[in-house]
Amino acid sequence: MFFLGIAIHGLLFRRVAALTTPSDEQWAQLNQTVGGRLYTSLPLAASCFSTVNGSPSTPNATECALVQQGYTQPDFRSTHYSAHMLPQWETCQSTVQRCLLNSNDPSDPTAWEDSECWQGAIAPRYVDVRSEDDVLAALSFVNETGIQFSIKASGHDYKGRSSFGSLSLWTRNLDSLTYSADFKPEGGNESYPAVTIGAGVPFEDVYSFAEENNITVVGGYHQTIAASGGWVQAGGHSILSPLYGLGVDRVLQYKIVTLDGVVRTVNKFQSPDLFWALRGGAGSTFGVVLESSMLVEPQMSLRVASISFTQTADNARGFLELLVNNSYKWGQEGWGGHMGPATLINVNPLLTLEEAQTSVQSVVDYALAQNGTAVVEDLPSWQTFFSKYVESAEASVGVQTILGSRLIPTNPFFTDDDGQEALVDLMVKMVDTYAVNPYIIQGTPFLYNYTEGTTSVTPAWRNSLWQIGFHENMAYNATLDTMYAQYKIVNNITSWMRELAPDSGAYFNEANPYEPDHEVTFWGDNYPALLELKNKYDPFKLLDCWMCVGWQGPADQRYSCYLNISTNY
Ligand SMILES: Cc1cc2nc3c(=O)[nH]c(=O)nc-3n(C[C@H](O)[C@H](O)[C@H](O)COP(=O)(O)OP(=O)(O)OC[C@H]3O[C@@H](n4cnc5c(N)ncnc54)[C@H](O)[C@@H]3O)c2cc1C
Ligand SMILES: *[C@@H]1O[C@H](CO)[C@@H](O)[C@H](O)[C@H]1NC(C)=O
Ligand SMILES: *[C@@H]1O[C@H](CO)[C@@H](O)[C@H](O)[C@H]1NC(C)=O
Numbered sequence: 035m036f037f038l039g040i041a042i043h044g045l046l047f048r049r050v051a052a053l054t055t056p057s058d059e060q061w062a063q064l065n066q067t068v069g070g071r072l073y074t075s076l077p078l079a080a081s082c083f084s085t086v087n088g089s090p091s092t093p094n095a096t097e098c099a100l101v102q103q104g105y106t107q108p109d110f111r112s113t114h115y116s117a118h119m120l121p122q123w124e125t126c127q128s129t130v131q132r133c134l135l136n137s138n139d140p141s142d143p144t145a146w147e148d149s150e151c152w153q154g155a156i157a158p159r160y161v162d163v164r165s166e167d168d169v170l171a172a173l174s175f176v177n178e179t180g181i182q183f184s185i186k187a188s189g190h191d192y193k194g195r196s197s198f199g200s201l202s203l204w205t206r207n208l209d210s211l212t213y214s215a216d217f218k219p220e221g222g223n224e225s226y227p228a229v230t231i232g233a234g235v236p237f238e239d240v241y242s243f244a245e246e247n248n249i250t251v252v253g254g255y256h257q258t259i260a261a262s263g264g265w266v267q268a269g270g271h272s273i274l275s276p277l278y279g280l281g282v283d284r285v286l287q288y289k290i291v292t293l294d295g296v297v298r299t300v301n302k303f304q305s306p307d308l309f310w311a312l313r314g315g316a317g318s319t320f321g322v323v324l325e326s327s328m329l330v331e332p333q334m335s336l337r338v339a340s341i342s343f344t345q346t347a348d349n350a351r352g353f354l355e356l357l358v359n360n361s362y363k364w365g366q367e368g369w370g371g372h373m374g375p376a377t378l379i380n381v382n383p384l385l386t387l388e389e390a391q392t393s394v395q396s397v398v399d400y401a402l403a404q405n406g407t408a409v410v411e412d413l414p415s416w417q418t419f420f421s422k423y424v425e426s427a428e429a430s431v432g433v434q435t436i437l438g439s440r441l442i443p444t445n446p447f448f449t450d451d452d453g454q455e456a457l458v459d460l461m462v463k464m465v466d467t468y469a470v471n472p473y474i475i476q477g478t479p480f481l482y483n484y485t486e487g488t489t490s491v492t493p494a495w496r497n498s499l500w501q502i503g504f505h506e507n508m509a510y511n512a513t514l515d516t517m518y519a520q521y522k523i524v525n526n527i528t529s530w531m532r533e534l535a536p537d538s539g540a541y542f543n544e545a546n547p548y549e550p551d552h553e554v555t556f557w558g559d560n561y562p563a564l565l566e567l568k569n570k571y572d573p574f575k576l577l578d579c580w581m582c583v584g585w586q587g588p589a590d591q592r593y594s595c596y597l598n599i600s601t602n603y
């Protein structure tokens with residue numbers, strides 16, 4: 035019954051979309067309205083290929099060399115409209131039409147010599163958005179023509195939500211960034227120290243700006259995530275979140291053009307319903323965010339523990355046991371960080387250096403016994419930590435990567451012997467069965483004093499200590515069968531996590547793209563209210579995305595490039 039409903043709806047939608055292809059004149063009119071900033075797009079590596087979208091094309095060796103150089107660089111990707119961090123979202127996976135280089139060696143000519151370059155899932159036209167007027171013009175065009183559109187900031191999305199459609203609004207160049215020691219949310223009489231960040235600004239710019247202003251902004255573990263884009267609208271974890279909360283906890287105000295074509299300044303005093311929805315309901319759902327304002331902390335020094343050793347079949351379990359056994363204590367002491375079977379990079383703003391050394395002594399000893407390295411040191415600020423540790427350790431980009439993850443409840447997995455053992459067993463099974471390492475993030479708001487009802491993320495965030503994720507990398511030239519097999523591995527591992535803690539949830543931004551029961555998993559009992567607000571602020575259903583609030587389902591034409599992966603393996 036359910037599937038039938040989706041299929042019929044999809045057919046109707048397709049008919050409407052097909053009937054309403056805009057004329058050249060209409061496109062030209064839109065271009066004029068947005069100041070000539072409507073562009074056509076080609077795949078990032080198109081200049082390397084001699085056949086592009088089915089037609090002969092003259093390669094440009096100069097341009098192709100630049101693309102090779104920048105291929106795995108986040109700054110290069112985030113400043114090119116057609117590039118995404120996870121390049122499978124540039125491709126049409128179901129038809130294996132793509133235009134990729136070999137991410138292991140971008141200069142490998144076999145990538146383009148015997149292949150054709152296809153547009154894939156990249157929207158063929160985009161507006162380089164510079165103002166709210168551009169957004170209003172584009173939305174009214176979408177409304178009149180019935181075309182499908184998407185919104186892209188940095189292209190970090192793990193579910194392809196920033197690709198697809200006939201038109202994209204590219205917000206990367208909304209680059210304003212200001213700091214006020216007494217920022218007042220409109221309509222209220224309270225003030226806070228806050229930064230106001232344009233929708234395209236990458237975290238690396240926010241962090242250096244914070245350093246200049248002697249403040250700390252709580253943000254993500256990667257240079258180019260857009261601070262006011264998908265990160266803050268769906269959750270936003272940081273390794274400072276255990277003390278200072280998620281991105282959604284710290285946001286004070288959004289400026290947004292909602293899909294009904296109204297520019298709104300939204301906070302706890304004005305449109306509080308929409309403010310709540312934007313604090314977790316996710317990007318690409320209620321409108322186009324122009325900027326957000328976030329609470330900041332004073333400049334703070336950090337104790338940093340950085341540990342690594344060479345992983346073997348024999349030494350992973352012992353380290354994972356230590357991590358599981360210590361994490362509750364570490365949580366209470368204020369630590370946050372990223373860990374794996376043979377690595378740890380954790381930070382703590384509360385402890386003294388001596389206390390920090392004592393706290394992590396057991397893992398330091400373990401690593402040294404494996405002839406590994408261990409540093410426990412004091413750094414003066416988040417920016418000094420970020421540039422010393424994160425830029426060299428952040429997740430890689432330019433590689434087709436499937437992510438899966440679930441939130442792991444504190445109780446019983448960190449408080450009870452059996453729970454701890456089950457958690458260690460799960461992680462060891464990942465390594466043993468699929469050679470997939472758990473990517474552990476201690477970045478839940480463990481000590482944060484949350485005010486009930488203020489955000490719409492799944493409540494599972496509030497009683498979890500870890501997020502366990504993992505990366506499954508697909509070769510640039512993987513066959514359809516291989517891709518299917520790899521997505522199924524991701525399904526299998528996430529199903530183990532689900533069986534371990536069925537009532538928990540997952541972080542919308544970083545979950546398996548085929549997570550079943552997505553409404554409950556990502557939003558818990560917040561979902562019905564979110565859906566009501568989606569219908570209120572998107573009355574003409576201008577925007578839809580994969581597993582988003584109000585999702586029209588996988589049968590819609592815009593999802594035809596997603597693989598049809600059954601979650602009932
Ligand atoms: C390498 C890597 C590291 C990561 N590290 C972290 C981390 O440390 N912490 C964490 O919490 N997450 C992390 N993430 C996940 C990240 O937060 C999400 O991918 C997030 O959605 C990225 O948002 P974006 O706007 O930069 O990306 P995009 O792909 O451009 O957009 C993501 C989604 O938000 C929508 N969107 C973007 N801008 C707007 C806007 N202005 N208005 C409305 N909708 C918008 C898009 O349509 C899309 O649906 C990481 C991702 C990657 C690839
Ligand atoms: C939009 O107009 C600009 C300036 O006139 C032009 O350079 C650009 O090619 C046009 N875009 C499209 C898609 O035609
Ligand atoms: C080739 O690419 C370079 C670098 O982008 C550009 O300057 C040049 O004009 C291009 N050449 C041709 C023939 O398009």
Ligand SMILES: *[C@@H]1O[C@H](CO)[C@@H](O)[C@H](O)[C@H]1NC(C)=O
Nearest residue numbers: 218221222223224225226303
């Ligand atoms: C802020 O407004 C509230 C309610 O309007 C009022 O009770 C409070 O006294 C005001 N606070 C300040 C500092 O003006």
Ligand SMILES: *[C@@H]1O[C@H](CO)[C@@H](O)[C@H](O)[C@H]1NC(C)=O
Nearest residue numbers: 276277278480481482483484
């Ligand atoms: C949370 O509130 C308690 C009680 O008011 C306080 O002792 C604690 O410091 C607060 N925690 C944080 C991280 O602010």
Ligand SMILES: *[C@@H]1O[C@H](CO)[C@@H](O)[C@H](O)[C@H]1NC(C)=O
Nearest residue numbers: 173174177178293294295574
């Ligand atoms: C879409 O069209 C409807 C009527 O057809 C109109 O009321 C609404 O304001 C339009 N929305 C936008 C964003 O232009």
Ligand SMILES: *[C@@H]1O[C@H](CO)[C@@H](O)[C@H](O)[C@H]1NC(C)=O
Nearest residue numbers: 247248249331332333334335
């Ligand atoms: C920076 O902020 C810290 C913490 O608030 C303060 O102790 C220090 O004096 C400030 N430094 C400067 C140069 O303002």
Ligand SMILES: *[C@@H]1O[C@H](CO)[C@@H](O)[C@H](O)[C@H]1NC(C)=O
Nearest residue numbers: 352353355356359450451454
């Ligand atoms: C972790 O705790 C469990 C249960 O208390 C114990 O059996 C195990 O030996 C501990 N492991 C390590 C490495 O301390």
Ligand SMILES: *[C@@H]1O[C@H](CO)[C@@H](O)[C@H](O)[C@H]1NC(C)=O
Nearest residue numbers: 344346349402403404405406
């Ligand atoms: C560490 O190095 C020493 C000296 O080279 C060697 O004897 C020992 O076996 C190594 N231990 C491990 C766990 O590799």
Ligand SMILES: *[C@@H]1O[C@H](CO)[C@@H](O)[C@H](O)[C@H]1NC(C)=O
Nearest residue numbers: 136142144145509511512513
């Ligand atoms: C993919 O590319 C690599 C490196 O160029 C090559 O060794 C491999 O055979 C290719 N695989 C497929 C399935 O074409």
Ligand SMILES: *[C@@H]1O[C@H](CO)[C@@H](O)[C@H](O)[C@H]1NC(C)=O
Nearest residue numbers: 518519520522523525526603
């Ligand atoms: C996933 O798990 C099922 C059930 O254990 C198994 O039959 C299947 O082979 C697994 N799939 C992959 C790709 O490993």
Ligand SMILES: *[C@@H]1O[C@H](CO)[C@@H](O)[C@H](O)[C@H]1NC(C)=O
Nearest residue numbers: 037587588589590598599600
């Ligand atoms: C995926 O495949 C299943 C089984 O063949 C089918 O029932 C379902 O409709 C398909 N879904 C989509 C979105 O095509």
